[in-house]
Amino acid sequence: MAAARVRCHCNALFTSHRNSSTLPISPTRVGFTALKCPRKFLLSSSCTRNVSGSCLKGTVRAVMEEEKTGAIKEREVEEKRFTCVMKFGGSSVATAERMREVADLILAFPEESPVIVLSAMGKTTNNLLLAGEKAVSCGVSNASEIEELSVIKELHLRTVKELKIDPSVVTSFLEELEQLLKGIAMMKELTLRTRDYLVSFGECLSTRIFAAYLNKIGVKARQYDAFEIGFITTDDFTNGDILEATYPAVAKRLYDDWMHDPAVPIITGFLGKGWKTGAVTTLGRGGSDLTATTIGKALGLQEIQVWKDVDGVLTCDPTIYKRATPVPFLTFDEAAELAYFGAQVLHPQSMRPAREGEIPVRVKNSYNPKAPGTIITKTRDMTKTVLTSIVLKRNVTMLDIASTRMLGQVGFLAKVFSIFEDLEISVDVVATSEVSLSLTLDPSKLWSRELIQQELDHVVEELEKIAVVNLSKGRAIISLIGNVQHSSLILERAFHVLWTKGINVQMISQGASKVNISLIVNDDEAEGCVEALHKSFFESGDLSELLIQPRLGNGSPVRTMQVDN
Ligand SMILES: Nc1ncnc2c1ncn2[C@@H]1O[C@H](COP(=O)(O)OP(=O)(O)O)[C@@H](O)[C@H]1O
Numbered sequence: 393m394a395a396a397r398v399r400c401h402c403n404a405l406f407t408s409h410r411n412s413s414t415l416p417i418s419p420t421r422v423g424f425t426a427l428k429c430p431r432k433f434l435l436s437s438s439c440t441r442n443v444s445g446s447c448l449k450g451t452v453r454a455v456m457e458e459e460k461t462g463a464i465k466e467r468e469v470e471e472k473r474f475t476c477v478m479k480f481g482g483s484s485v486a487t488a489e490r491m492r493e494v495a496d497l498i499l500a501f502p503e504e505s506p507v508i509v510l511s512a513m514g515k516t517t518n519n520l521l522l523a524g525e526k527a528v529s530c531g532v533s534n535a536s537e538i539e540e541l542s543v544i545k546e547l548h549l550r551t552v553k554e555l556k557i558d559p560s561v562v563t564s565f566l567e568e569l570e571q572l573l574k575g576i577a578m579m580k581e582l583t584l585r586t587r588d589y590l591v592s593f594g595e596c597l598s599t600r601i602f603a604a605y606l607n608k609i610g611v612k613a614r615q616y617d618a619f620e621i622g623f624i625t626t627d628d629f630t631n632g633d634i635l636e637a638t639y640p641a642v643a644k645r646l647y648d649d650w651m652h653d654p655a656v657p658i659i660t661g662f663l664g665k666g667w668k669t670g671a672v673t674t675l676g677r678g679g680s681d682l683t684a685t686t687i688g689k690a691l692g693l694q695e696i697q698v699w700k701d702v703d704g705v706l707t708c709d710p711t712i713y714k715r716a717t718p719v720p721f722l723t724f725d726e727a728a729e730l731a732y733f734g735a736q737v738l739h740p741q742s743m744r745p746a747r748e749g750e751i752p753v754r755v756k757n758s759y760n761p762k763a764p765g766t767i768i769t770k771t772r773d774m775t776k777t778v779l780t781s782i783v784l785k786r787n788v789t790m791l792d793i794a795s796t797r798m799l800g801q802v803g804f805l806a807k808v809f810s811i812f813e814d815l816e817i818s819v820d821v822v823a824t825s826e827v828s829l830s831l832t833l834d835p836s837k838l839w840s841r842e843l844i845q846q847e848l849d850h851v852v853e854e855l856e857k858i859a860v861v862n863l864s865k866g867r868a869i870i871s872l873i874g875n876v877q878h879s880s881l882i883l884e885r886a887f888h889v890l891w892t893k894g895i896n897v898q899m900i901s902q903g904a905s906k907v908n909i910s911l912i913v914n915d916d917e918a919e920g921c922v923e924a925l926h927k928s929f930f931e932s933g934d935l936s937e938l939l940i941q942p943r944l945g946n947g948s949p950v951r952t953m954q955v956d957n
């Protein structure tokens with residue numbers, strides 16, 4: 393076995409006793425006998441390109457010097473320079489203290505070369521939105537006095553002070569924010585485009601503070617605004633969709649910069665750039681998860697980590713029922729259904745890039761890093777799985793639509809759905825019979841505003857041209873995420889629980905996803921239902937003992953059915 397001397401990208405010299413044929417080599421993988429690359433500390437004096445604090449894995453170039461022959465061979469070692477993306481949500485970076493803890497957490501994984509994605513600090517996004525709304529009607533002279541503006545200023549100035557970093561990192565942004573609010577006050581309007589620009593201040597501020605802090609403690613870091621490095625979206629302000637061009641653009645920019653001057657990238661979550669307008673867009677509330685999974689796919693990383701304030705994805709929303717427990721494993725399909733049907737813990741679109749890139753997503757707790765969290769992968773053993781999680785989506789509107797024509801009318805469903813398409817209203821849950829269908833409407837077509845009464849009236853007006861329509865507000869969707877192969881057991885349990893509580897289920901739907909059964913109940917009864925269902929499914933013995941192998945004629949479970957009101 394030939395001993396080899398290896399230079400890492402920062403030019404520190406290492407000696408390896410691995411055979412050179414074992415390339416690609418990274419300084420953290422080979423068994424060095426001379427210098428060990430002390431990733432968390434300053435490198436030796438031979439290091440010409442000093443990445444103080446973080447000699448990150450993934451060398452761009454290694455120089456092999458084969459001692460056996462004396463010949464010097466140079467080989468390009470094309471290796472990934474980043475291993476994972478770590479996203480920290482607003483709760484994880486809410487204060488200076490939390491930022492310090494997050495920095496410690498990142499440094500506690502020296503074997504990783506992370507790309508960091510951050511959300512806005514704490515409740516900053518909500519405060520920006522409130523400030524914007526107040527600015528519309530407060531008058532220019534009062535705009536500087538908006539309470540939420542003061543809260544935002546105070547939080548960010550206090551944070552830079554406590555972290556002992558130069559306040560100029562935030563002051564120009566805070567001044568610009570105040571000017572923007574005055575502008576909104578002058579115009580007396582807040583367009584969706586301006587709203588996105590307004591909320592972008594949150595992530596722009598948090599990432600600048602955190603990058604400055606890392607640099608201060610000796611970890612070379614570089615701040616990026618996502619809209620400047622290739623996050624290209626549709627021009628749907630407040631709800632932009634990531635476009636394909638994003639992946640190569642982001643990869644190129646991050647790798648190019650790394651080759652030129654290695655530093656930990658600190659990237660704004662939630663933000664993008666509209667491809668036609670060139671203006672700042674946002675990806676919908678909680679969109680930083682999507683930023684993280686997009687980066688994971690773009691760079692082909694080994695893992696995507698989303699760090700939250702809970703021990704992973706739980707059996708239900710802990711704010712609804714506190715005895716929720718962590719779910720150790722999930723599939724992308726389960727996680728996507730769970731997120732789509734209202735579990736705030738993950739952004740509804742965030743699983744798509746991870747699924748496409750087949751990159752595992754780990755949901756962890758930044759307040760309790762030792763907790764194993766949830767690992768989300770393409771497949772998992774579902775044989776013993778009955779129910780994984782219960783999700784509640786509130787404030788749902790339900791429509792019962794019955795055809796005015798005879799049985800078997802051709803194209804009835806197509807006509808109904810084309811009305812929704814024309815009005816750009818998304819439908820959540822559907823159950824059909826031959827001549828009628830029931831469906832629920834997404835309560836927040838856009839994250840910023842609810843489906844307003846005028847729009848609902850218009851939907852009903854259009855539908856009434858072909859059907860009898862009954863609209864009911866104040867409903868909730870309870871989604872039972874689990875293994876639909878065991879639907880009879882799930883339904884038997886669920887209906888028994890709800891019957892015991894005297895609850896009338898108004899619609900049920902079992903989608904093609906094979907992981908979700910949705911029940912529609914009255915909103916004011918829904919929390920009690922979740923609690924009772926949780927007790928029955930997760931707190932009264934192991935349900936898998938009751939499993940029988942499903943005997944389904946064609947191997948597929950029942951599709952949809954409806955329980956009439
Ligand atoms: N099934 C669930 N599992 C875990 N958390 C959930 C679930 N449903 C809702 N939540 C809520 O999601 C929150 C975490 O998501 P979020 O606030 O977006 O985190 P972050 O801002 O840190 O990214 C939790 O504090 C919890 O209240």
Ligand SMILES: N[C@@H](CC(=O)OP(=O)(O)O)C(=O)O
Binds near residue numbers: 480517594661
């Ligand atoms: N700050 C944005 C984006 C985001 O992802 O936030 P969080 O990770 O804190 O949910 C929001 O509040 O929607």
